[in-house]
Amino acid sequence: MSGERLLTIKNLSVTFGxxxxxxxxxxxxxxxxxxxxxGPNGAGKTTFFNMISGMVTPTAGDIIFRGESLLGLDPNQVTARGIARTFQNVRLFANMTILENVMVAQHCRTKQGLWGSLFNTASFKxxxxxxxxxxxxxxxxxxxRLIGYRLEQPASVLSYANRRRLEIARSMATKPTVILLDEPVAGMNPKETEELTGLIGKLRSEWGFTIVMIEHDMKVVRDVSDRVVVLDHGxxxxxxxYEEVSTNPEVIEAYLGRPAEEAS
Amino acid sequence: MSATMEPTSDLLGARGPLDQDWRKVINYGLLTALVLMFISLANMPVGLDSRKIIEPLLSMGYISLLWVPAALGYAVTSEKVLEGMVAHKKGARELVAGLIVGLIGGGGLGLLIVLIDNFDLRDPLVNWSPQLLALLTFDEGIGYGVGFWLMAGAALGLFGGAAHVVSATVRKVVAAAILWILAFSVFETVISDISEGIQLEWLADELYYVRGGLSQQGAVGVAVVGILFALFGREHVREAKQSFQSLEGEKRTRANAIMLGSCVVATIVLPMVLGRITNELLANVGLFVLLALGLNIVVGLAGILDLGYVAFFAVGGYTTAILTSSNRGESWPDWMPHTHWFVALIVVVVFAALSGLFIGAPVIRMRGDYLAIVTLGFGEIIRLLFLSDWLGGFTGGAQGVTNIPGVDLGFVEVKGTDPRAIFYLVAVFCAFAIYVSWRLEKSRIGRAWMAIREDESVAEAMGINTVNAKLLAFVVGAVLAAFSGAIFAAKVGSVFPTSFIILVSIVILVVVIVGGMGNIYGVIAGAAVLIGVLGGPKQPGLLAEFSEFKLLIYGALLIWMMLKRPEGLVPNVRRSRELHQEEFLQDAWLKGHVDTDDQDELGDEGGVAPA
Amino acid sequence: MTTAMRHKAAQKTGVDQFLTFLRVVLSFFIITGLVMFVLQQINPDNPIAARINPDATGLTADQFEGLVISGLSQGAMYGLIALGYSMVYGVLGFINFAHGEVFMVGAMTGMIVSNKLDEAGAWESNFLLSLLFIIVVAIVCSTATAVIMERVAYRPLRGAPRLIPLITSIGVSFLIQNISVVLLGPGAKSYPTLPDWLADKRSILFFEIEGTKIMVLVVAAISMAGLWFLVERTKTGKAMRAVAEDKEIASLMGIDVNKTIVTTFAVGGAMAGVAGILWGILFRSVIHTTGFLPGIKAFSAAVVGGIGNLGGAMAGGLSLGSAESLAPLMVLEPWGIGGVSQLKDAVAFLVLIFVLLVRPTGLFGERLSSEDRA
Incomplete structure (x- = not known):
C-alpha cells in the first residue's frame, strides 16, 4: 500500500556539546x-522528531520532503509544507478553548490579515x-468527546486522555500530509489505548494521512505499523x-542489555 | 470561599482572647509602626493636609495615617477559608489582636514624635520637620501627641479587628459610609462641575465647603445615601446585571447595542456639562487610554513586554510637530511644506509602522526579558537622539519644537486651549483603538497572539509564523501610540525630549497591569482611575496634592498587583486562568467541569459531584 | 553542498534579511569609523576622512589615555553591578531590574555617612579609614535592600510565568527610587570633597592616572577577588553553583535552596554597594535616578560578557565602559556626527543591541541554564 516516497532522511546527525x-x-x-x-529512553527519538519539525537544526545530513530540503526552515514553514506533530508531554494551549486550539492550528492554511479582521469583510467571515x-x-x-458543550471549555479542564486526543486533533487541523505522533498512547489505560490504536489506523485509511509514530507500547506498534525503525544511542x-525487528538480537540487546554470558 | 461568610452553626467555637499567634501579631504591629513612621517621614501627612475630606475635621493628611492601623488590624486575623475548611468563630481574639497591632503602631508614631523633638535628623531626612511635629501633636505638646496616637492606634486597630466580629450588615453599612464619603471628596471637582453644568449649583454648595472638602452636613448626607444604597439599592443593581448576563442571542445583541449607545451618548454629553479643568483631565485620561490600549495589544494580547513603548509616542509627537509647526528645526529644507494635521497623521502612521518594524525586527526573536531591556534601550536611544545636537537642527534639541498649531477642522480649531474639543478628538481615536482591539482579539491574528502567549514554540510548530505575528502586534501598538503622540503634540502645542522619558512607558505599563492585561474595559478603567485620580507622569489628576507621591504609589501598586492580583482589576478571563492555573482547575473540579477518563469504565467514580 | 551552506541558502524571511542587513550596516559603520579615525590620527589632513568630517581634531595621546582610564574605572563599576545581575540570573533565571537601585542605595548611604563623617572632621583627618567605613555601611545597606527585596517581592513569585517577576522588579525599582525621593528629597546631593592627595595624578607604568581612578580600580579588583574566592572556593559558592544548575536536584542533595538564593542576592547587593561608593568617589554626586542608567548598562555589560558568567560580567563591564568612553570620539566623530558626548548613553545601548544581534550568547559564551538547554 506504499505510494510515492514522501520523506527521506539522509545521514542525519546532531551533536549537543x-x-x-x-x-x-x-x-x-x-x-x-x-x-x-x-528505542530505549534517550535513544534520540524525540530529537529526531524535533529535527524533522524544524525545532532543532541538524549538524549534518539532509531532510527531504517531497523533493525539497527542509533544512533551515522554521517550524512553521515545515508545518505549512504538510508535516504536523504532537508532543510527548502534551503541550496544548491550555487556556484557550478546545475549539480555539484546533482553530489556531489552521493558521498557516488561512490568510485573512489585518484588513479582513478590522472590516469584517465577507471573505473574512x-x-x-x-x-x-x-x-x-x-x-x-x-x-x-471533544465536541458539543466541550467546544467552549478551556483545554486545561480536559482529562489526560482527552488532552492527548485534542493534541492529535490539533495536528490534524493543520491539514498535513504527514503526522508525527510522539507517544500517542502514553499514560492511557488499556481500553483507551485500544480505541486510539483503531483511530490511528483510521487516520490513514479514512483521512489519508501518513504517520510516523514514536511509541513504547509494543502492542500498538505491532497492531498498526507497516514498518518499525529501532533507534539506540542515536x-x-x-x-x-514488526516481526523482523522484534526477533532481531541487536534490538533485544538494546532493550534488555547483553546476556550475561556474552558480556566479557 | 471568603472570610465574609455569615457565621453559621457549624463553625468551630471562638478562640480565647489570649489564644494568639503572638509572633504574627507583634510582627504586624511592628509593620504598622514602620509604615506609619515611613508615611510621616515621606511628608504625606503634611503634604496632604491641605486637601480636606470633611472640613474642618479630617484631611487627607490624617487619612494617610489613619488607614494603616485599621487595615493591618483587620489583616492580622484574616484568614483564607478554603472550600471544605471549617473556620473558627470570630470573637474577642480578633479584637485583642487588632488592638495590640494598633497600639504598637501608635507607639511607633509616639516614638517618632519623641525622636523629632529631641534629635535633628533633618540633614538626610528632609521631612524631619517642626511642621510634622506640629501636625502629629496637634500643637498640644509631646505628651498629648504620644497619648493621642497610642489611643488612636489602639482604637483603629480595634476597629479593624471588629470588622471580623460584627455582622455582615454592619460591615456593609460602615464600609458604604466610608467609601461614599471618600469618593465624594475625591471626585469633588467633577461632582461640583457636573452639578454646575446641569444647573444644580445649590447641591454642590450644600455638599462642599467653600475651599474644598465636604461640609459636615454634606458628609452626613453622603453617608446616609451611601448606606441606603448599600442596604437597598445594591440588590437591584446585581439583579439587573444578572438578568442582563442571562440574556441570549438576539436580545443580548440588542442589550449590548443599547449599552454601547448609552456609552457613546455619555461620552458626547458629559464633556458638555463639564468645565475646563475637568475636561482637561478627561483629555489627559483619553490620551493615556489610547496609549494603554496600544500597549495592551502588545503586552496583553501578544505577551511582549515592550518597555520602550514611549518611543512610538515620541515618533508620533515629533512627526506631527515637525510637519505642522512653523517653528521646527532650521535644518529642514525650505521646500518641505507645513502640512495640515490630518496630512501629518498619514505620515505619522507610516513612520510609526516603520519604526515599529525597525525596532521590532531586531528584538522580536529575543526572549521576553531581554526584549524588555533592549526595547527600553531603544526608547532611551530615540529620546537621546531627539535631544542631541547632532539632530538638533531637525528636532530642536533640548528646546524641542514649539508653535504646533491645533487641528483645523474648518468650523473649529481643536487645540489645547479648548480641552473639550481635544477630548472629543481623543475619544474618536480611542473608539477606533477599542474597535481595533476588539476585532483583532477575536480574529485569526488574535488567536495566533494568544497561542504565542501561551507557548511560543508550540505555536511555531503549529504553523504560526511567530515572528510576523509578534511584529504585527508591535506595529499595531506603535501606530496607536503614535496617534496619541500626534494628538498630544496638537494639544500641548510643543514637544520636548523630556515629554518622552522612560517614566511614561512605565506609567502606561502600570495602567495596563492594574486595569487588567488583555481586557479593554480593564485598561480603560485603569487609565481612568490612575491617570484621572492620581495623575500621569506630568499631568495632575483629581488629587493634585498627590503629585509628590503618585510615582511612589504607582511603584507600590505594581508590586502589590503582581503579588496579589496579577490579572488586574478587571481581568481578562483567559489571562486570569493563566495566572491562577491551579486555583482555576481546583474550582473547575469542584464544579464538576473537569472531565475524567472514560466515564463508562470508571462508573460512579467518574462523575464528581458538584460541590 | 554541506549542511551549513544549505542552511544559509534556505528560504529566509524578511526579518532575517533585515537582521543580516542591520548586522552588516552596523559592522560597516563601526569598522569604517575606526579606520577613518586611524587615518586621521596618522594624517589630520587625510583627504578621505576630511571629506566626511573636516572638523575632526583627533585625539592626543594624553586624551586617549585619559579616556581609556576613565572608561576602565567606570567599566569596573559597571562590572561590579553586573555581577549581581549575572548571579541572580544564574540562580533564578530572571533579570532583577531593581538591581540598579541597590547600587543607588549604596551610593546614597555613602553620601549620608560621608557627609556626617565630614561634619565630624574624620573625613579630612582619616580618609582611608572613613572610606573603609562608608564602604562597610554601604555594603550593609545594599545587602539589606537586596535581601528584603528578594523576601518581599520575588520569593512569593517563584514559579510564576516568566514576565511576572520581571514586571515586579520594575515596580520595585520604581518604588525604591521614589522612596528615596520622598525621604531624602528630589535634588542631587554631593559627597564631601576628596583630599587633594587622592586627586593628584600619579604615574604607573606608562600611564598618568588620577589617584581616584587608581583607587576605584583597586577597590573593584579586591571585591572581584573576594567574590571569586567565595564562589569558587567555598561551600556557599558551591551551593550557589549547584542551585544555578538545577534547583530541584540541588535541594535533593540537601542544599537549602532558599538560603542559597538569599545569599546570592546578598552577595550581589554587597557588590552593588561597593560600586555605589565607587560612583560617589568618581562623580561625587548622587540623585534618586543614579541607579537607573548604570543599572541598565551593567545589565548590558552582563549580557556582553555572557550572562551567568562572573568573569564575563567583569570583562563585559570593562569593555562596555571603554566602548562608551571611546566610541563617541573614535567611531561617531569620524562620521561627522556632532555633539558626540551627548550620545554616550546611546552608545552603551547600541553596544548591547549589536552584541545581541551578532553574538547573542555574549563574548564569553553563556552558561546555559537547564531550561535553555532542553
Missing part, C-alpha cells in the same frame, strides 16, 4: 505508510466559518516489519 544525539541516521517514509520509531467547520470536523473524529540498529 560534543554528544551525539543522532548519528548518521537514514530513514524514509512513503505515502500512506505508518512507521513506528522505537467566510474563512472564519470554514475554520470553525474544519475545527469541529477534526474534533468529531473522536466521537462526542543510531538506527534495525528496520523492517
Amino acid at each position: 560534543g554528544l551525539h544525539a543522532l548519528k548518521d541516521l537514514n530513514f524514509h517514509v512513503d505515502e500512506g505508510e505508518i512507521v513506528s520509531v522505537i 467566510k474563512e472564519e466559518e470554514e475554520i470553525r467547520e474544519w475545527g469541529e470536523h477534526v474534533l468529531g473524529f473522536f466521537g462526542s 543510531e538506527t540498529i534495525a528496520q523492517g516489519s
